[in-house]
Amino acid sequence: MNKSMGRIVISASALSVIAIVTVIAYLLFDIFWNGKNTLSWAFLTTAPTDGMMQGGIFPVIIGTVSLVLIMSIAGVPVGVITALYLSEYARRTSVFTKMVRFAVNTLAGVPSIVFGLFGLGFFIQFIGMNLDRALMPAGELHWGQPSLLWASLTMALLTLPVVIVAVEEALRAVPEDLRAASLALGATKWQTILKVVLPNATSGILTGTILAVGRGAGEVAPILFTGAAYFLPHLPESLSDQFMNLGYHVYILATQSPDVEATKGLQYATVLILLLVTFGLNLIAVMLRYKLRKASRQ
Amino acid sequence: MTTEKNIYSLDRKFRPGDGIARFVVHSVSFISFAVILLIFIFVFREALPIFSSTEKSVSSEYLQSETYGDEPGDESDSELSDETVLLETGGAEGRAGLRNLLSREWQPVSGQPKYGLIPLFVGSLKVTFIALLIAAPLSILAALYTAVFASAKLRELIKPTIELLAGFPSVVIGFFALITLASFFQNLFGYTYRLNAFIGGLALSLAVIPIIFTITEEALSSVPREMTEASLALGATRWQTALFVILPAATPGVFAALILGFGRAFGETMIVLMATGNAALTSFNFLEPVRTLSATIGAEMAEVVFGDTHYNVLFLIGSLLFIITFALNAVAEFYIRGRLLKRFRGED
Amino acid sequence: MENNSEKIIVNNLDLYYGKKAALDNINLSILSNKVTALIGPSGCGKSTFLRCLNRMNDLIPGVLIKGTVLINGRDIYESSVDVVSLRKKVGMIFQKSNPFPKSIFENVAYAPRVNGINNKKELFEIVEKSLRKAALWEEVKDNLDKSGLSISGGQQQRLCIARSLAVEPDILLMDEPASALDPISTSKIEDLIFELKANYTIVIVTHNMQQAARVSDKTAFFYMGELIEVGDTKMMFTQPTNKRTEDYVSGRFG
Structure with a gap:
């Protein structure tokens, strides 16, 4: 009886692993299998045509790249500096430290759609509108509407905890010995951070950035009403333009198009690209992090 | 040798760099x-x-x-x-x-707009419940296998594989559910509505599994080795130890995992937007379409007039989502994780 | 050479970790251009004391220090003292060699660079001089671009000494500098210490009695956070006045 019970426990838990892994494998297979035929160089380098029933996803890729680029420029420095604070300056007992830690944990749990609302309410309706009031002729909207800038900033906030967590881990993995050596040589704290701590955490900073980019490239909810466009005849040219986006494009094609069946190939190929981008970035980050952890254990 | 004293200048020097850096780091x-x-x-x-x-x-x-x-109103009760x-x-x-x-009706675009949040709440709860019902046993068992039964080599393989699921954009999972899962299960069970609460919950479970799995696995594998060894030394088998020693010791972590998984499922937008059918029905039938709080914002915000009541109500829904997930995270963070730590420190 | 001026004077030094006293009323004078060895069983406070001399204990939260440490007549715990300048004058060598994961050259050039020297020629001169003083130059002069981590443990420790010398300190604190090294590397470090004392005041913590006897002029014996006895090394090892010192140096406990 005991023996069979043991067998049940072990096989049930093993089966759970198998079930999850099977679903992952099937998901990947399904998308790869159905997407590969539509995937071509032309698909990547041409714009959608015929009311998005034909053509490629070039502007969609450009829009997504612009989004994650601006997002990284805005978000990564803030994330790295916050991680620096948490690992180098924070005292465990100080109220400020607790506030920052609490904020980072909370931020990581805020639903992405709430970030979208925040982007709309804060960036567009508050900052944008006030900028327009100050800079533009009365009644004209320039910043007070969805745009690449506001979507990128919203996404930067969403991915901030991702950067902070990864970079803090890397900073903490820098041996205490090296900090002591630098300080004992008469370097100041900031010199020590700049010349010893940060250079030894570069792979962690890279990991954090890659994870953030992977996350930002795939999220749709935050940009639904802060800047993503259904269709644009031209590429985004300035920060105040709207843009097309891979994830949003998938959503549009799969749910809003007049004939969903007819564009299945396009849909699968777009999902495949999106998956390759996020999956690839995550894979790199996981491997980097794994290497980092192994190195720091020694 | 008294002259040597003057060689030193130990007096405090003006180092604006460090002060500025300190200030910037704190401000940022x-x-x-x-x-x-x-x-x-x-x-x-x-x-x-x-x-x-x-x-x-x-x-x-x-x-x-x-x-x-x-107030005469359109409803009968006037108390x-x-x-x-x-x-x-x-x-x-x-x-x-x-x-x-x-009220029980969500009809924001009509002559007499109805902004009843009850069907949306019920929808969110229904979908979240289904997601957890599927994800919780699967991920806890999988975590148990990975942390306790699997060899070190296998563990190194399983962990990153399941964690990769966390990197899948939710729109991809939504797409997979909408195109593939929905048809597959409709053909299998032959129910009426292709998109429904069950499909939405099933898809959501894919987003929740990596969360529950990772936190549970972490909690399980941080159970002190002495506890495991003590149990084994008393003649308990590996699975008895897993079930009666390791899993109970890690329960606070498992609870934290479930709460965070709940929060994630409750706030998730794209998956439910694509896979639930989005009809605001107040029913407890799992095979009917539902509309969740988050999907409502996602679907309607783009079409409302700024400053309109509908617009305000969508923000109200957002506030509710924020408060609920905020509270869930706070509970998971302060109460349960703290207890887990204390428990292990106490055992040390 | 023959001066007996008191380089460091420690008066009534107490150190607490939170509420726990780790050092209790230490009074000690350390002479210029001499090697002073701090000995005692592990946990006796000798390393903690050493770290008081360049204020490295400041980095540990919850540490409270009372009393005075005069270096060249100036109390280094005075509020007007600049810790960074202090650490430039009081170099420190750690138990475990800790070169930066940079080239040998950049390791030694680290402190000069931090102090704003960027001229390549000037840097090279400093690096060569420091490596020579640390008796490492001949071994690494052709490999200055190699990583500081690629050389042997003994060489790494001498690299760390060279790195400290590049700041031109006049006191060197060494925290069991040879404890992780093989006998040959250890004797090289000991020879180096002997040469360096002509120009530097050296304080060395060691758990190795033979080493203390070999390299030091003065020896101070710590026990349970107290300074039990201090005197000429020869006297300490042959005719200690305190019973506990005698027991320790003769190997009866440790």
């Missing part, structure tokens, strides 16, 4: 906290007019009559306190009152 770190505050303020700010819209568009006479006179009456603003004008918000 404050951004995270400021963002939390700003989310609170600005999401609520846009929701607030619901409760004060009387001032905006209704004349004071009308307000008075509404406050003191008995309203003064406060509720103040919040209640004529449905005909398209504004939302408390009673309207608590």
Whole structure:
């Protein structure tokens, strides 16, 4: 009886692993299998045509790249500096430290759609509108509407905890010995951070950035009403333009198009690209992090 | 040798660099906290007019009559306190009152808009419940296998594989559910609605599994080795140890995992937007379409007029989502994780 | 050479970790251009004391220090003292060699660079001089671009000494500098210490009695956070006045 019970426990838990892994494998297979035929160089380098029933996803890729680029420029420095604070300056007992830690944990749990609302309410309706009031002729909207800038900033906030967590881990993995050596040589704290701590955490900073980019490239909810466009005849040219986006494009094609069946190939190929981008970035980050952890254990 | 004293200049030097760096680091770190505050303020700010819209568009006479006179309303029950009456603003004008918000109908675009949040709440809960029902046993068992039964080599393989699921964009999971899962299960069970709460929950479970799995696995594998060894030394088998020693010791971690998984599922947007069918029905049938709080925002925000009551109500929903996930995270963070740590430290 | 001036004077030094006293009323004078060895069983406070001399204990939260440490007559715990300048004058060698994961050259050039020297020629001169003083130059002069981590443990420790010398300190604190090294590397470090004392005041913590006897002029014996006895090394090892010192140096406990 005991023996069979043991067998049940072990096989049930093993089966759970198998079930999850099977679903992952099937998901990947399904998308790869159905997407590969539509995937071509032309698909990547041409714009959608015929009311998005034909053509490629070039502007969609450009829009997504612009989004994650601006997002990284805005978000990564803030994330790295916050991680620096948490690992180098924070005292465990100080109220400020607790506030920052609490904020980072909370931020990581805020639903992405709430970030979208925040982007709309804060960036567009508050900052944008006030900028327009100050800079533009009365009644004209320039910043007070969805745009690449506001979507990128919203996404930067969403991915901030991702950067902070990864970079803090890397900073903490820098041996205490090296900090002591630098300080004992008469370097100041900031010199020590700049010349010893940060250079030894570069792979962690890279990991954090890659994870953030992977996350930002795939999220749709935050940009639904802060800047993503259904269709644009031209590429985004300035920060105040709207843009097309891979994830949003998938959503549009799969749910809003007049004939969903007819564009299945396009849909699968777009999902495949999106998956390759996020999956690839995550894979790199996981491997980097794994290497980092192994190195720091020694 | 007294002259040597002067060689030293140990006097405090002016080092603006370090001070500036310190200031910048502290200021920038404050951004995270400021963002939390700003989310609170600005999401609520846009929701607030619901409760004060009387001032905006209704004349004071009308307000008075509404406050003191008995509100006829479109619903039959009229046992309203003064406060509720103040919040209640004529449905005909398209504004939302408390009673309207608590009604069972969500019809924001109609002659008499109805902003009943009940069906949306029920929808969110239903889908979340299904997601957890599927994800919890699967991920806890999988975590048990990975942390306890699997060889070190296999563990190194399983962990990153399942964690990769966390990197799948939710729109991809939504797409997979919408195109593949929905057809597969409809063919299998032959129910009426292709997109329904079950499909939505099933898809959501894919997003929740990596969360529950990772945290549970972490909790399980941080159970002190001495505890495991003590049990094995007493003649317990590996699975008995797993079930009666390791799993109970890690329960706070498992609870934290479930709570965070719940929060994730409750707030997730794209998956439910694509896979649930989005009909605002208040029913407990899992095979009917549902509309969740988050999907409502996602689907309708792009089409509303800024400043309109509908717009405000969507922000109100956002505020609710924020508060609920905020509370769930706080519980998971402060109560349960703290207890887990204490438990292990106590055992040390 | 023959001066007996008191380089460091420690008066009534107490150190607490939170509420726990780790050092109790230490009074000690350390002479210029001499090697002073701090000995005692592990946990006796000798390393903690050493770290008081360049204020490295400041980095540990919850540490409270009372009393005075005069270096060249100036109390280094005075509020007007600049810790960074202090650490430039009081170099420190750690138990475990800790070169930066940079080239040998950049390791030695680290402190000069931090102090704003960027001229390549000037840097090279400093690096060569420091490596020579640390008796490492001949071994690494052709491999200055190699990583500081690629050389042997003994060489790494001498690299760390060279790195400290590049700041031109006049006191060197060594915290069991040879404890992780093989006998040959250890004797090289000991020879180096002997040469360096002509120009530097050296304080060395060691758990190795033979080493203390070999390299030091003065020896101070710590026990349970107290300074039990201090005197000429020869005297300490042959005729200690205190019973506990005698027991320790003769190997009866440790």
